[in-house]
Amino acid sequence: MSDxxxxxxxxxxxxxxxxxxxxxxxxxxxxxxxxxxxxxxGLVILCALFGPMLLEAVSSKQNLRGRNAVPFLFGxxxxxxxxxxxxxxxxxxxxxxxxxxxxxxxxxxxxxxxLIGSSLGLVAGYSRGxxxxxxxxxxxxxxxFPSLLLAVIVLYMLEPSVGNIVLVLAITxxxxxxxxxxxxxxxxxxxMFVQAAIVMGASTPRIIFRHILPVILPTLVTxxxxxxxxxxxxxxxxxxxxIGIQPPEVTWGLMVAQGRPYLTSAWWLSFWPGLAxxxxxxSLNLLSNWMRIALDPTQRWRLETxxxxxx
Amino acid sequence: xxxxxxxxxxxxxxxxxxRGPVHAVKHVSWAVNRGDVLAILGESGSGxxxxxxxxxxxxxxxxxxxxxGEILFEGRNILEMSxxxxxxxxxxxxxxxxxxxxxxxxPVYRVGWQIEETMAIHGTARAEAKAETxxxxxxxxxxxxxxxxxxxxxxxxxxxxxxLMIAMALALKPDVLIADEPTTALDVTVQAQILGLLEELQKxxxxxxxxxxxxxxxxxxxxxxxxxxxxxxxxxxxxxxEVYRNPQHPYTKRLIGAAPGKGExxxxxxxxxxILALQNVSKQYGAFTALxxxxxxxxxxxxxxxxGESGSGxxTTARLLLRxxxxxxxxxxxxxxxxxxxxxxxxxxxxxxxxxxxxxPTQSLNPRMTVFQLVxxxxxxxxxxxxxxxxxxxxxxxxREVGLSEEHMHRHxxxxxxxxxxxxxxxxxxxxxPRIIVCDEAVSALDVQxxxxxxxxxxxxxxxxxxxxxxxxxxxxxxxxxxxRVIVMQGGRIVEQGGVRQIxxxxxxxxxxxLLAASLDPDxxxxxxxxxxxxERQKLAGEAA
Numbered sequence: 001m002s003d004x005x006x007x008x009x010x011x012x013x014x015x016x017x018x019x020x021x022x023x024x025x026x027x028x029x030x031x032x033x034x035x036x037x038x039x040x041x042g043l044v045i046l047c048a049l050f051g052p053m054l055l056e057a058v059s060s061k062q063n064l065r066g067r068n069a070v071p072f073l074f075g076x077x078x079x080x081x082x083x084x085x086x087x088x089x090x091x092x093x094x095x096x097x098x099x100x101x102x103x104x105x106x107x108x109x110x111x112x113x114x115l116i117g118s119s120l121g122l123v124a125g126y127s128r129g130x131x132x133x134x135x136x137x138x139x140x141x142x143x144x145f146p147s148l149l150l151a152v153i154v155l156y157m158l159e160p161s162v163g164n165i166v167l168v169l170a171i172t173x174x175x176x177x178x179x180x181x182x183x184x185x186x187x188x189x190x191x192m193f194v195q196a197a198i199v200m201g202a203s204t205p206r207i208i209f210r211h212i213l214p215v216i217l218p219t220l221v222t223x224x225x226x227x228x229x230x231x232x233x234x235x236x237x238x239x240x241x242x243i244g245i246q247p248p249e250v251t252w253g254l255m256v257a258q259g260r261p262y263l264t265s266a267w268w269l270s271f272w273p274g275l276a277x278x279x280x281x282x283s284l285n286l287l288s289n290w291m292r293i294a295l296d297p298t299q300r301w302r303l304e305t306x307x308x309x310x311x
Numbered sequence: 312x313x314x315x316x317x318x319x320x321x322x323x324x325x326x327x328x329x330r331g332p333v334h335a336v337k338h339v340s341w342a343v344n345r346g347d348v349l350a351i352l353g354e355s356g357s358g359x360x361x362x363x364x365x366x367x368x369x370x371x372x373x374x375x376x377x378x379x380g381e382i383l384f385e386g387r388n389i390l391e392m393s394x395x396x397x398x399x400x401x402x403x404x405x406x407x408x409x410x411x412x413x414x415x416x417x418p419v420y421r422v423g424w425q426i427e428e429t430m431a432i433h434g435t436a437r438a439e440a441k442a443e444t445x446x447x448x449x450x451x452x453x454x455x456x457x458x459x460x461x462x463x464x465x466x467x468x469x470x471x472x473x474x475l476m477i478a479m480a481l482a483l484k485p486d487v488l489i490a491d492e493p494t495t496a497l498d499v500t501v502q503a504q505i506l507g508l509l510e511e512l513q514k515x516x517x518x519x520x521x522x523x524x525x526x527x528x529x530x531x532x533x534x535x536x537x538x539x540x541x542x543x544x545x546x547x548x549x550x551x552x553e554v555y556r557n558p559q560h561p562y563t564k565r566l567i568g569a570a571p572g573k574g575e576x577x578x579x580x581x582x583x584x585x586i587l588a589l590q591n592v593s594k595q596y597g598a599f600t601a602l603x604x605x606x607x608x609x610x611x612x613x614x615x616x617x618x619g620e621s622g623s624g625x626x627t628t629a630r631l632l633l634r635x636x637x638x639x640x641x642x643x644x645x646x647x648x649x650x651x652x653x654x655x656x657x658x659x660x661x662x663x664x665x666x667x668x669x670x671x672p673t674q675s676l677n678p679r680m681t682v683f684q685l686v687x688x689x690x691x692x693x694x695x696x697x698x699x700x701x702x703x704x705x706x707x708x709x710x711r712e713v714g715l716s717e718e719h720m721h722r723h724x725x726x727x728x729x730x731x732x733x734x735x736x737x738x739x740x741x742x743x744x745p746r747i748i749v750c751d752e753a754v755s756a757l758d759v760q761x762x763x764x765x766x767x768x769x770x771x772x773x774x775x776x777x778x779x780x781x782x783x784x785x786x787x788x789x790x791x792x793x794x795x796r797v798i799v800m801q802g803g804r805i806v807e808q809g810g811v812r813q814i815x816x817x818x819x820x821x822x823x824x825x826l827l828a829a830s831l832d833p834d835x836x837x838x839x840x841x842x843x844x845x846x847e848r849q850k851l852a853g854e855a856a
Binding site (some may be wrong): 191192193195196197199200201202206210211214215245270296297298 | 689692693725739
């Protein structure tokens with residue numbers, strides 16, 4: 001069986017060896033949902049980058065005659081197609097502008113906790129000394145605080161700005177990465193190929209970064225994308241408590257929170273930003289699922305053969 | 312002639328995979344009668360286990376499906392039976408034992424309870440089941456059945472666990488016992504005991520025994536008839552002696568030709584100066600002593616085999632030598648310097664001189680690196696061996712040398728077969744231009760034919776590169792063809808050492824003799840003779856005691 005497998009893979013790879021970007025795109029195209037997800041995320045990123053620049057003024061212009069304006073009135077200006085909020089501000093424009101803060105907070109918090117958490121986890125997992133004992137305790141301490149309580153305390157003392165919210169959210173999410181990384185490192189450290197590297201004379205950084213990290217990276221990326229959704233929602237609950245982003249700054253979470261009193265009369269106030277959150281996290285999950293397969297040489301054939309039989 | 316007890320007729324099984332259907336077995340037919348011992352012999356991937364899995368309804372469907380054929384048990388086609396009827400047969404009339412008993416015993420229940428459970432499922436009263444369990448445990452040779460029934464699986468050794476599995480399988484006095492590689496994970500002496508037990512029980516109960524194995528020795532030891540499988544098809548069938556003496560199919564001929572222990576023995580011990588000397592090396596794990604101060608020398612250009620059963624400390628010596636673990640005492644002198652006392656910095660320089668090839672190449676090659684990255688990694692760690700501009704050319708050269716081709720460079724390990732992977736591991740070791748290579752069970756995980764090829768490769772490379780090998784193995788026949796000198800270890804001590812001819816032809820120690828007697832010869836006639844001798848010795852020992 002493995003023989004046929006070898007020849008199949010070889011036949012596909014050898015002609016011309018296309019560049020890494022080309023192969024990357026080809027693999028992405030093989031997974032339709034992931035392609036849609038990538039396009040949607042590209043759109044969100046564009047909104048986040050250019051939205052505030054272009055639509056800042058429109059999005060904050062009050063229009064009391066258009067309070068809670070009904071969506072789908074296509075006769076109006078395009079920014080009002082999704083309706084207006086409680087102050088008559090166009091929802092579509094606000095969602096586009098809010099993408100910027102939302103993405104900044106979520107990306108910042110996830111990236112920071114991923115970086116800090118997994119570095120600490122690598123050290124904790126690989127060192128057999130005291131450090132390996134101490135670091136997991138640090139995670140235990142953080143975990144023993146309810147994360148929202150921690151956020152309330154910190155944000156009570158600090159100014160509730162984007163930077164500080166990122167800081168708070170990052171701290172509360174560090175243990176997730178730390179524990180996962182440590183557990184994986186403890187297992188992979190004992191694998192034969194790590195021992196083979198030691199026999200070869202590889203240095204500790206080389207073993208960690210060349211041999212251990214690539215094996216655990218897919219797990220971390222998967223957790224990070226799931227966490228992305230969690231962080232967006234956590235940020236909205238902070239906003240809901242009034243210690244998150246302060247108006248007139250706006251995020252999707254804040255928009256959901258602000259629409260809550262009107263849910264019975266004007267559902268669209270919370271619905272559209274909520275939909276944005278859902279679609280973004282869904283896209284991230286689809287993309288991470290694709291990435292896990294595309295990055296794993298033993299799984300990649302699933303995409304190369306073009307079939308979606310893996311279920 | 313009456314209908315056979317169990318007959319597989321024209322069975323074809325296909326598995327649907329993402330890469331298209333795989334025909335696991337094609338038109339396979341075999342039959343066993345009461346009192347018969349049938350061996351299904353094949354290498355990995357030959358489909359030797361599939362037909363028996365079909366008998367016990369163990370094939371996952373989908374992705375598997377049975378395309379054609381029937382399985383007759385006492386004349387009835389069990390493939391047409393209802394699930395409930397088949398459950399009634401499984402365990403009660405047809406039982407199975409597996410290769411790895413630890414994973415088939417539930418770790419959270421006492422073993423006595425687990426054996427009772429098999430009987431209780433099929434309607435035996437608990438009290439009766441309990442008494443029967445104790446009787447069974449005594450029958451399969453577990454000492455002190457009363458106490459043993461109260462223990463958990465992890466408290467038994469590998470051989471004892473296999474005995475427990477046999478007890479469980481025999482609980483309901485099945486008519487057919489299917490044993491899937493029952494002794495592959497066991498030491499040779501234990502293997503001989505378990506096969507002896509199976510044979511004895513089979514004679515006593517008159518059940519039919521189907522043994523699935525890759526080992527010609529097992530066939531020779533126990534089987535009356537043998538079915539040889541290759542690539543999902545039966546290529547040859549007949550009595551064990553007939554097939555061995557007069558194989559018809561080229562595949563069978565190759566298989567028998569590749570059996571180790573038949574080739575030229577290396578003539579004499581080399582008389583070259585020692586390259587490595589271990590002096591009084593010991594290792595303790597807490598209160599347990601794994602090595603009791605052993606000393607030996609490796610001479611330049613020789614192949615030194617270290618053989619022993621599991622727990623003999625043979626792998627520990629290798630791990631200490633490569634500083635994967637720290638020794639508790641003793642010295643290892645290489646070029647006049649003590650390897651154990653070196654600082655990490657000094658050691659780094661010497662690493663490239665002593666390389667290792669591990670048992671399982673699937674695990675020792677990083678699955679995320681390409682062959683090129685794997686082989687060239689050592690040059691990044693030890694600059695100065697090969698210039699970076701020449702890496703590609705040199706990797707291609709090494710791959711050709713170990714019998715692969717340079718197109719393989721950009722593939723990942725999972726795209727190769729087991730034997731090819733071990734070749735990659737050897738190329739990786741060679742890349743550092745070492746003087747000593749430690750092979751820790753380097754061919755144990757491979758099929759017989761591949762084993763022979765890899766050993767031939769190692770032998771050729773030794774001459775070409777002036778290497779010395781420390782070859783750790785549990786398999787004596789492999790060592791016989793390949794080694795210059797042999798060290799026999801037991802319980803962390805060296806029992807005997809000497810030239811390969813002396814160890815095999817005139818062993819001095821009782822332990823070595825037992826080890827040799829327990830290893831199975833592929834020739835049924837020789838094996839029958841050995842068995843007779845063994846029984847004789849046992850009888851003598853019994854009379855003496």
